[in-house]
Amino acid sequence: MSTRLKASLDPCKPAKLLHLITPKIAASSSTSPWNTRLRELANQSLFAEALSVYRQMLRFGVSPNAFTFPFALKSCAALTLPFAGSQLHCHVIKSGCELEPFVLTSLISVYCKCGLIDSARKVFDGSGQSMKLTVCYNALIAGYALNSRVSNAVSLFGKMRELGVEINAVTMLGLLPICVDPGYVWLGMCLHCCCVKIGLDVALSVANCLVTMYVKCGSVVYGRRLFDLIPEKELITWNAMISGYAQNGLAAPVLELYREMESCGVSPDAVTFVGVLSSCAHLGAHSVGCEAEQRIEANGFVLNPFLNNALINMYARCGNLKKARAVFDGMPRKNVVSWTAIIGGYGIHGHGEAAVQLFDEMIKSGIKPDGTAFVSVLSACSHAGLTDKGLEYFSAMEKKYGLQPGPEHYSCMVDLLGRAGQLNEAWELIESMPVEPDGAVWGALLGACKIHKNVELAELAFEKVIKLEPTNIGYYVLLSNIYSEARNLEGIKRVRVMMREKRLKKDPGCSYVEFKGRVHLFMAGDKSHYQTTEIYRMLDELESLVQEVVGTKVIDQENSGERLADTGVHSEKLAIAFGLLNTSPGAEIVVMKNLRICGDCHLFIKLVSKIVDRQFVVRDATRFHHFKGGFCSCKDYW
DNA sequence: GTAGGGTTAG
Numbered sequence: 001m002s003t004r005l006k007a008s009l010d011p012c013k014p015a016k017l018l019h020l021i022t023p024k025i026a027a028s029s030s031t032s033p034w035n036t037r038l039r040e041l042a043n044q045s046l047f048a049e050a051l052s053v054y055r056q057m058l059r060f061g062v063s064p065n066a067f068t069f070p071f072a073l074k075s076c077a078a079l080t081l082p083f084a085g086s087q088l089h090c091h092v093i094k095s096g097c098e099l100e101p102f103v104l105t106s107l108i109s110v111y112c113k114c115g116l117i118d119s120a121r122k123v124f125d126g127s128g129q130s131m132k133l134t135v136c137y138n139a140l141i142a143g144y145a146l147n148s149r150v151s152n153a154v155s156l157f158g159k160m161r162e163l164g165v166e167i168n169a170v171t172m173l174g175l176l177p178i179c180v181d182p183g184y185v186w187l188g189m190c191l192h193c194c195c196v197k198i199g200l201d202v203a204l205s206v207a208n209c210l211v212t213m214y215v216k217c218g219s220v221v222y223g224r225r226l227f228d229l230i231p232e233k234e235l236i237t238w239n240a241m242i243s244g245y246a247q248n249g250l251a252a253p254v255l256e257l258y259r260e261m262e263s264c265g266v267s268p269d270a271v272t273f274v275g276v277l278s279s280c281a282h283l284g285a286h287s288v289g290c291e292a293e294q295r296i297e298a299n300g301f302v303l304n305p306f307l308n309n310a311l312i313n314m315y316a317r318c319g320n321l322k323k324a325r326a327v328f329d330g331m332p333r334k335n336v337v338s339w340t341a342i343i344g345g346y347g348i349h350g351h352g353e354a355a356v357q358l359f360d361e362m363i364k365s366g367i368k369p370d371g372t373a374f375v376s377v378l379s380a381c382s383h384a385g386l387t388d389k390g391l392e393y394f395s396a397m398e399k400k401y402g403l404q405p406g407p408e409h410y411s412c413m414v415d416l417l418g419r420a421g422q423l424n425e426a427w428e429l430i431e432s433m434p435v436e437p438d439g440a441v442w443g444a445l446l447g448a449c450k451i452h453k454n455v456e457l458a459e460l461a462f463e464k465v466i467k468l469e470p471t472n473i474g475y476y477v478l479l480s481n482i483y484s485e486a487r488n489l490e491g492i493k494r495v496r497v498m499m500r501e502k503r504l505k506k507d508p509g510c511s512y513v514e515f516k517g518r519v520h521l522f523m524a525g526d527k528s529h530y531q532t533t534e535i536y537r538m539l540d541e542l543e544s545l546v547q548e549v550v551g552t553k554v555i556d557q558e559n560s561g562e563r564l565a566d567t568g569v570h571s572e573k574l575a576i577a578f579g580l581l582n583t584s585p586g587a588e589i590v591v592m593k594n595l596r597i598c599g600d601c602h603l604f605i606k607l608v609s610k611i612v613d614r615q616f617v618v619r620d621a622t623r624f625h626h627f628k629g630g631f632c633s634c635k636d637y638w
Numbered sequence: 639g640t641a642g643g644g645t646t647a648g
Contacts, residue, residue: 032639039639070640105641138642173643209644239645246646271646278647309647340648372648 020053031057031065038071047075051084064091066100073106082114089123099127105135112143134166142174150178154187167194169203176209180216188213208236215244235266242275251279252519255288270301277310281317284592285514289314309337316345319590319617336367344376352384359393369401375408382416390416407433411440418448423457439469446475450482455491458482473504511571511593513579522575525568531581538577539569546607572601576608576616588615 020041025033034057041050054072057064064072069092076085089107097103104127111120124132124140137160144153157175160167172195179188192210195201201210207230214223227233227241238261245254258276261268268276273296280289293311301307308331315324328334328342339362346355359377362369369377374397381390394413397403405413410433417426426445430437442465449458462479469475476499483491499505512521522529529535572591579589609616 067640102641135642170643205644236645243645274646306647337648
């Protein structure tokens with residue numbers, strides 16, 4: 001027996017156990033009172049304590065029985081103790097309980113949860129058919145699902161049907177999560193029908209799981225339809241839908257649903273707040289996020305690492321780097337997600353040096369970076385112009401950390417080289433890619449061509465990108481703007497014809513400002529806001545002030561000459577005017593935009609900032625902002 | 639007196 005195995009079940013010192021077992025239990029030679037205590041502890045999720053009682057029981061010479069093992073095994077499973085689990089298996093065999101269905105099922109489960117799926121299968125196969133109840137199948141199916149052995153889970157389900165073993169709600173709960181796999185969406189639909197047929201859909205847990213399955217497949221609409229049909233929603237139901245919206249980038253519906261949930265009298269938990277915070281990060285809804293943080297503190301969820309990571313992300317994305325750093329520094333145990341969030345935060349705001357420093361610190365602290373951590377540091381390098389540093393990291397990725405760069409890393413590198421004017425190197429890098437370049441890679445090259453006014457290469461990049469993403473309007477606009485700067489009217493016309501043929505319309509740009517816990521959203525030329533008159537009056541004043549300073553009206557490059565669309569007053573200008581109208585003189589005004597900020601607006605805002613002596617932050621949210629469900633009207637927000 | 643399951647961050 002290995003020393004590790006021995007240590008895992010070694011009896012504890014008696015002093016430690018005083019609070020766990022009463023003298024009466026200690027004095028008893030019968031198994032029953034020990035089992036009762038074991039059950040109590042396991043049911044309260046005090047698994048380490050339950051195992052202590054089990055060890056003590058052996059020490060006192062009390063024999064475990066079929067009522068002991070399920071609780072002891074469950075504790076091993078919860079604590080992921082494979083050695084203790086296999087040692088318990090020996091005890092089970094010794095006591096002759098191996099074929100007790102309850103013990104059998106617990107054994108399968110403990111092996112599955114510890115990742116020893118083949119041992120679980122052996123236990124399953126070693127028992128007679130009559131011992132195999134639905135629960136045994138359920139435990140193994142869930143185990144296969146947990147260990148990503150999708151086809152094994154599905155074939156075991158087939159076996160159940162073939163042998164006529166009863167299928168119940170828990171069978172479905174094990175199977176439904178694997179239907180998120182694109183290859184098994186068909187199974188998900190079949191299972192849904194199956195649930196309805198045998199009436200399992202009324203079980204709240206199954207309904208929750210179905211909602212999750214649909215939203216994880218990206219079908220938020222089906223998920224929501226099902227959600228609306230559930231009459232008595234519990235916390236997990238709300239969380240499934242809230243997390244589903246959050247994962248699909250539908251931030252505004254998350255906040256709506258969160259409020260609805262509260263008005264239904266359901267109290268949020270840590271999972272709810274993770275979804276809410278990530279949506280605040282998407283929307284730049286700083287004060288909603290702060291409000292959520294207060295509630296998190298009031299509810300005692302402060303030590304939850306998921307929540308802390310979500311808080312870092314939210315503060316960083318909302319521009320409050322100081323607070324993000326404070327949360328990060330306050331975390332007793334930081335994982336790679338915590339580091340990635342803070343590095344990404346510094347990167348987004350152009351603090352490349354700080355991001356790089358943090359990345360090095362992370363490595364020093366012994367945390368191994370993953371693919372996402374590299375995305376955040378590489379994009380930080382590219383935004384801050386740290387070309388050499390970025391190249392260094394990129395080469396270390398594979399050589400030092402054994403991580404195969406994906407298209408997302410290559411697009412960062414193309415962006416990095418492209419911004420630095422090394423267009424040929426960027427092109428060569430794409431040519432050398434061992435993986436197929438995606439739209440973002442060619443798109444990064446196209447973007448670089450705009451900066452460095454290289455029409456010839458832009459045409460090549462455009463040809464490639466449009467094959468991969470023929471309906472992405474952004475690339476047509478980019479090429480059109482490149483032609484526009486080169487005064488190539490023929491080119492502009494060609495792009496317009498292509499867009500017309502494909503029936504593409506420019507996505508409406510929108511900007512938004514957060515004020516008193518509400519997000520105020522403006523489209524270009526928007527006149528639906530309740531302060532429209534004041535806003536336009538304010539803009540008129542600003543325009544004349546700017547005109548006085550520069551002597552001429554700021555030329556709107558994007559909208560002069562050949563126009564792609566009649567956009568009216570730019571949305572960021574409306575948002576700035578709204579901010580000036582409603583915030584106190586010293587306060588910084590943070591404007592978020594879903595598309596890239598156009599050069600004309602940039603100039604206008606810079607000038608206004610100087611003239612009125614106010615600090616503006618206009619965030620280009622293209623890199624992380626998704627309105628997949630289409631644009632919400634302003635009314636949805638106030 | 640006992641077992642199987644669902645929601646979570648970059």
